[in-house]
Amino acid sequence: MKKIFIYTLIVFFILVILSFKLINNNSNNKLSTFVNTYKKINYFKKSNIDRYINYKKIYPDLNDEDIVTRVNLNLDYPFYENTKVSKDLNKKYILVNKYIYLPADYIPDNLENISGKYSDGNKLLVVDARIAFEELASAALKENLHIRAISAYRSYDYQKELYDKYASIDGVKIADTYSARAGFSEHQTGLVVDLDNIVLRYEQFESTDEFEWMNKNSYKYGFILRYPDGKSNITGYDYEAWHYRYVGKKIAKYIHDNDITFDEYYIRFIDNKKQDK
Ligand SMILES: [Zn+2]
Incomplete structure (x- = not known):
């Protein structure tokens, strides 16, 4: 047994x-x-x-x-950790986000003033972006819509001033959701505009006819909405209806048609061409 x-x-x-x-x-x-x-x-x-x-x-x-x-994209790391400096300086497909930054002394080549018709006459963009933006704003104006650049190129030092001010008011954690740390701002590329419609403040841009027009047409001029609604887990920023990035017509059309962020586009079509597998 x-x-x-x-x-x-x-x-x-x-x-x-x-x-x-x-x-x-x-x-x-x-x-x-x-x-x-x-x-x-x-x-x-x-x-x-x-x-x-x-x-x-x-x-x-x-x-x-x-x-x-x-x-x-490094999204498995916290924002601002494992960062690296951009190797795409002066390229229209440059990616700047919370993992890729610009040198403090970087000033893009060929900055030019946006026409006073579509800004206060004292806002700079890289020449290709400047020309494309003026074409865009002029096309909108033909439909009686007023698109104005209220912010464009920002220097490292100016961005530092801005961010430090926000962080001292709201604290770093909250400031990080809406403002970039110095060197990490896309505005330093000279390829970005923040918009209003002259009548309403930029924070209300989403409620304007100009915003609707931008949604339908900005890609035709090479501009994309850089921080779309519901994508902050990828972009690292809250939705910004007023912030547009020049990437050129081809990239803008792909991003518009496929509803992806520029961060994702960069990994899928630009970054992979540089890396050995
Ligand atoms: Zn902006």
Whole structure:
């Protein structure tokens, strides 16, 4: 009787060990399935495999493309950690966000004043963006809509003044949701305009006919809404209906048609061309 009991016990343990092995194998298979599909994505980076797997565990509902895109953007790190300096200075496809910054002494080439017809005459943009913006504002004006640039290029020092003022009033945590730290502001690229319609303040731009016109037409002139509603987990900023970025017509059209952020576009189509796999 005793012997039978011992045999049963042994068989039971063997079964337990076998089933553990099976479970283990299954999860390993699952992991290698993820990695195999990631590898097919052409902006996949070998060095990020562990981070992709960890990110998938945290966000199981995201598809593979989003996992790879977001990890490549460094979104698995807190904002302003693991930052690096931009290598795309003076390029219209430059990405500046909470992980990629501009040197303190960087001033873009070819800054020019926006016409006083569409600004106070004292706002600078890089020449291509300046020309495109004036074309855009003039097309809107033909429909009796007034698009005015109230802020454009900002120097590192000016951005520092702005951010420090906001942070002293609201604290760093809140200031970070709406203002960029010096060096991390897209305004320093000279490719950005903040808009109003002359009548209402820029914070109310979303409620204007000019905003609606921009929604339909800005991409035709190479401008995109840079911080869209509902995308702050990717862009790092609250929705800003007034902040437009010049990226050129081709990129603007793709972003408009596919409803993605510029951060995502940059990883999928620009960053991957520079990296070795
Ligand atoms: Zn802005």
